Amino acid sequence: MAVTRPVDAQxxxxxxxxxxxxxxxxxxxxxxxxSDGAPVGAVQGFCAMVWKLxxxxxxxxxxxxxxxxxxxxxxxxxxxxxxxxxxxxxxxxEDLVPQFALIRDATGAFDLPCIxxxxxxxDDLIAAYAxxxxxxxxRVSIASSDKDLMQLVNDQxxxxxxxxxxxxxxxxxxxxxxVPPEKVIDVQALAGDSVDxxxxxxxxxxxxxxxxxxxxxxxxxxxxRAEEIKQPKRRESLIEHAExxxxxxxxxxxxADTPTPAPLESxxxxxxxxxxxxxxxxxxxxxxxxxxxxxxxxxxPADETGDATAPIDRSAYKTVQTLEALDAWIARAxxxxxxxxxxxxxxxxASAARLVGVSLAVRPGEACYIPxxxxxxxxxxxxxxxxxxxxxxxxxxxxxxxxxxxxxxLGQNFKYDLAVFARHDIHxxxxxxxxxxxxxxxxxxxxxxxxxxxERHLGHKPMSFKEVCGSGKAQKSFDEIxxxxxxxxxxxxxDVTLRLWEILKPALARSGLSTVYETLERPLxxxxxxxxxxxxxxxVAQLSRLSSxxxxxxxxxxxxxxxxxxxxxxPGSPKQIGDILFGxxxxxxxxxxxxxxxxxxxxxxxxxxxxxxxxxxxxLTWRQFAKLKSTYADAxxxxxxxxTGRVHTSFALAATNTGRxxxxxxxxxxxxxxxxxxxxxxxxxxxxxxxxxxxxDYSQIELRLLAHIAGVEALKDAFRAGxxxxxxxxxxxFGVPLEGMDPMVRRNAKAINxxxxxxxxxxxxxxxxxxxxxxxxxxxxxxxKKFPGIADYMEAMKAEARERGYVxxxxxxxxHLPSIRDKNPSMRxxxxxxxxxxxxxxxxxxxxxxAMARMDAAMAKAGLSARMLLQVHDELVxxxxxxxxxxxxxxxxxxxxxxxxxxxxxxxPLDVDARAAATWGQAH
DNA sequence: ATGTTCACG
DNA sequence: GACGTACGTGAACATC
Numbered sequence: 034m035a036v037t038r039p040v041d042a043q044x045x046x047x048x049x050x051x052x053x054x055x056x057x058x059x060x061x062x063x064x065x066x067x068s069d070g071a072p073v074g075a076v077q078g079f080c081a082m083v084w085k086l087x088x089x090x091x092x093x094x095x096x097x098x099x100x101x102x103x104x105x106x107x108x109x110x111x112x113x114x115x116x117x118x119x120x121x122x123x124x125x126x127e128d129l130v131p132q133f134a135l136i137r138d139a140t141g142a143f144d145l146p147c148i149x150x151x152x153x154x155x156d157d158l159i160a161a162y163a164x165x166x167x168x169x170x171x172r173v174s175i176a177s178s179d180k181d182l183m184q185l186v187n188d189q190x191x192x193x194x195x196x197x198x199x200x201x202x203x204x205x206x207x208x209x210x211x212v213p214p215e216k217v218i219d220v221q222a223l224a225g226d227s228v229d230x231x232x233x234x235x236x237x238x239x240x241x242x243x244x245x246x247x248x249x250x251x252x253x254x255x256x257x258r259a260e261e262i263k264q265p266k267r268r269e270s271l272i273e274h275a276e277x278x279x280x281x282x283x284x285x286x287x288x289a290d291t292p293t294p295a296p297l298e299s300x301x302x303x304x305x306x307x308x309x310x311x312x313x314x315x316x317x318x319x320x321x322x323x324x325x326x327x328x329x330x331x332x333x334p335a336d337e338t339g340d341a342t343a344p345i346d347r348s349a350y351k352t353v354q355t356l357e358a359l360d361a362w363i364a365r366a367x368x369x370x371x372x373x374x375x376x377x378x379x380x381x382x383a384s385a386a387r388l389v390g391v392s393l394a395v396r397p398g399e400a401c402y403i404p405x406x407x408x409x410x411x412x413x414x415x416x417x418x419x420x421x422x423x424x425x426x427x428x429x430x431x432x433x434x435x436x437x438x439x440x441x442x443l444g445q446n447f448k449y450d451l452a453v454f455a456r457h458d459i460h461x462x463x464x465x466x467x468x469x470x471x472x473x474x475x476x477x478x479x480x481x482x483x484x485x486x487x488e489r490h491l492g493h494k495p496m497s498f499k500e501v502c503g504s505g506k507a508q509k510s511f512d513e514i515x516x517x518x519x520x521x522x523x524x525x526x527x528d529v530t531l532r533l534w535e536i537l538k539p540a541l542a543r544s545g546l547s548t549v550y551e552t553l554e555r556p557l558x559x560x561x562x563x564x565x566x567x568x569x570x571x572x573v574a575q576l577s578r579l580s581s582x583x584x585x586x587x588x589x590x591x592x593x594x595x596x597x598x599x600x601x602x603x604p605g606s607p608k609q610i611g612d613i614l615f616g617x618x619x620x621x622x623x624x625x626x627x628x629x630x631x632x633x634x635x636x637x638x639x640x641x642x643x644x645x646x647x648x649x650x651x652x653l654t655w656r657q658f659a660k661l662k663s664t665y666a667d668a669x670x671x672x673x674x675x676x677t678g679r680v681h682t683s684f685a686l687a688a689t690n691t692g693r694x695x696x697x698x699x700x701x702x703x704x705x706x707x708x709x710x711x712x713x714x715x716x717x718x719x720x721x722x723x724x725x726x727x728x729x730d731y732s733q734i735e736l737r738l739l740a741h742i743a744g745v746e747a748l749k750d751a752f753r754a755g756x757x758x759x760x761x762x763x764x765x766x767f768g769v770p771l772e773g774m775d776p777m778v779r780r781n782a783k784a785i786n787x788x789x790x791x792x793x794x795x796x797x798x799x800x801x802x803x804x805x806x807x808x809x810x811x812x813x814x815x816x817x818k819k820f821p822g823i824a825d826y827m828e829a830m831k832a833e834a835r836e837r838g839y840v841x842x843x844x845x846x847x848x849h850l851p852s853i854r855d856k857n858p859s860m861r862x863x864x865x866x867x868x869x870x871x872x873x874x875x876x877x878x879x880x881x882x883x884a885m886a887r888m889d890a891a892m893a894k895a896g897l898s899a900r901m902l903l904q905v906h907d908e909l910v911x912x913x914x915x916x917x918x919x920x921x922x923x924x925x926x927x928x929x930x931x932x933x934x935x936x937x938x939x940x941x942p943l944d945v946d947a948r949a950a951a952t953w954g955q956a957h
Numbered sequence: 958a959t960g961t962t963c964a965c966g
Numbered sequence: 967g968a969c970g971t972a973c974g975t976g977a978a979c980a981t982c
Contacts, residue, residue: 664978688975700976
């Protein structure tokens with residue numbers, strides 16, 4: 034799909050006369066039918082013309098925006114003016130009619146916007162878009178050879194004849210009509226047009242018309258002074274048919290105020306999805322065209338005879354134990370310009386792990402392992418320390434290679450390698466990451482671990498870490514592995530990475546996802562490696578105090594629970610709780626879990642507590658403190674790195690379906706905030722002495738994106754005016770004034786706003802608000818009525834998912850939803866809700882990724898020594914010297930709120946709240 | 958290993 | 967009328 038991109042003086046907008054293309058394609062080419070008998074000649078011609086146009090438009094004439102515009106079948110407003118309009122035109126040929134729909138599909142396959150409007154001709158829409166673009170200062174090119182469009186030519190607007198590759202500007206119009214573009218309609222009004230049955234004035238052709246208009250200035254003057262004309266026939270004809278001339282002028286004048294069905298900004302040109310395009314062409318059975326386009330896009334099946342899938346021979350890998358050998362490998366890497374790199378360490382956490390060795394691969398099958406930190410496993414020496422290059426010398430040789438801007442480094446989950454190298458002051462660049470190449474093309478499902486990728490793409494199962502190091506208690510650290518085994522394992526990883534890159538990198542361009550990868554994925558490993566290495570300080574004493582406090586509260590709640598139950602049991606066991614509540618006590622059970630047991634989750638217990646029972650209340654209290662103690666207070670204390678005294682999370686870049694990050698070991702994206710007790714945990718995240726924590730978060734980013742994407746004017750206006758969006762929703766929906774609004778009414782509106790983002794259902798909303806399904810249904814219908822655009826958006830996303838198997842964010846990230854076509858209706862409906870949610874959640878994820886990619890450079894440029902520490906989906910957390918707080922707040926606001934630019938210009942502002950304080954808790 | 962619950966956006 | 971149901975995560979604990 035095309036992207037949304039602002040139109041300004043740097044833009045070059047192409048408007049393609051789709052209907053003109055169709056008739057030209059139909060008449061210029063011999064009839065052609067598909068094997069099933071469907072006529073497809075015009076489709077082929079159309080595709081060939083579009084392809085040629087796109088191919089010709091490289092370089093300085095490249096479009097920033099492009100759309101294909103069609104006539105809409107049926108009568109137009111011109112027929113109301115004059116029922117003879119186009120009356121002479123025969124019905125389109127029988128074998129062309131079924132091709133109209135296919136040609137719209139073809140436009141979609143090229144990822145081009147397909148524009149038409151009932152009651153208007155393509156020319157009117159072109160006139161309207163041309164005017165809008167010109168008003169925005171853009172250049173406009175109209176791809177058409179229709180002379181009726183020449184009236185639109187001016188300083189900014191030219192016509193492009195797609196077949197003759199000829200630009201038609203002012204000079205060429207004068208050549209054709211004998212008058213400049215602004216007088217073309219007057220000439221056409223006089224001359225008429227037999228094809229369109231525009232009457233004009235009998236006896237006057239283009240030449241005479243041009244001569245008359247040039248002499249008298251314009252049509253009205255000419256008609257007013259018709260008496261002065263010397264030639265009697267001409268004079269009489271003009272006087273007699275003056276009305277016809279005026280009518281004709283109305284007929285030939287293109288309506289630049291035609292309503293435009295899609296905003297000009299949405300025409301942003303983007304790489305086509307090569308797979309989809311080639312798939313369409315192949316389905317149409319255009320053999321030659323398919324092959325030509327396949328070749329040009331580098332599409333087609335991966336080269337299976339290439340080196341990448343040749344069998345892997347681990348015994349061919351080399352162990353590098355001398356500087357001379359290392360230099361030789363570095364020279365080979367330099368010659369290849371590309372080198373796959375993998376580090377081996379003694380632990381999983383990059384912030385704690387020590388470097389054990391480095392492997393390199395320069396061509397498929399040609400890889401080596403450079404042991405640097407092995408402490409044992411020398412087979413020749415009965416298990417002692419093997420011969421190795423001194424670590425400092427080896428890294429001294431590797432650093433220039435890894436940092437050479439002309440050598441591309443390849444890694445799998447390269448964030449890890451970057452972090453390990455950074456601790457040795459090596460900062461590899463540029464790099465590609467095969468994990469991210471895979472993620473951006475295939476999405477999160479399926480996994481992007483090296484083993485999974487290798488099996489998927491190479492049909493090869495690499496040596497497993499378990500095979501090498503064992504597992505459980507007997508697990509060895511990699512530095513204890515003998516060099517022969519270590520080499521086979523480590524060098525294979527580099528080899529596999531290189532081979533994967535040879536397959537995944539070309540596939541990226543074929544899918545049209547290079548920009549997504551380069552802007553939203555590739556910058557992140559370096560940024561996240563820095564964040565992870567920075568870590569965040571936690572106040573151990575505070576966590577210890579909290580742990581005791583929570584233990585105390587748990588004990589109290591436990592006693593209260595035993596008292597109420599009249600028996601002792603494990604309050605942590607949902608099964609035992611269910612047995613007591615719904616068995617022994619005989620309380621009314623609510624929901625069941627999916628395995629059929631009684632549910633005892635918070636919603637159920639709350640319901641029972643509200644009915645006056647003591648046990649569920651005690652259990653809720655116990656659960657709250659148990660959670661806070663074990664998941665937070667105790668776990669965070671254990672997660673402190675003794676070397677740094679800080680907590681270092683790991684951010685996963687390729688874990689979610691929508692492009693969000695995830696955080697683990699420990700997860701710092703779910704630190705409590707919603708309850709007072711929970712907030713105390715957040716208070717334990719502190720800044721170093723003399724420093725502050727700065728937290729900056731997007732305000733309502735998902736609702737803002739919904740307003741933009743679905744084009745909900747009322748929501749957009751509210752955001753522009755800085756209104757309380759939930760209150761405004763409530764006011765619209767329930768017709769209550771903003772002043773003195775009942776908080777419950779606002780709460781309902783808020784639940785609906787969130788529900789909409791999640792792909793609302795009456796059931797879900799009813800559940801959430803504790804109302805009946807009928808009531809919930811009424812709310813939803815009312816919402817759709819008050820905010821037109823939302824329902825259309827939802828239907829459009831579902832349709833897109835069904836048609837393509839994926840939906841996209843504003844920035845082009847794809848979210849695959851294969852189960853949208855599942856035969857199981859509940860699977861399908863789940864996918865439909867994902868189709869609604871994913872473009873919104875995904876766009877928000879894209880935006881904060883863009884902000885993160887820019888933030889380090891922005892801080893450096895501003896001379897700040899602040900560091901970015903955490904990302905929590907719509908929030909960035911920094912640590913800064915106290916005296917930088919104000920500057921950092923201003924900078925974070927700027928970078929975050931401007932992050933969509935220049936690719937996307939949102940129609941709503943992105944507000945960012947930012948605050949500095951001694952703790953993360955206080956910075957909210 | 959799987960299910961349940963609950964912390965966050 | 968029936969599928970089932972709000973979107974995206976990770977961690978702890980119980981239970982098999």
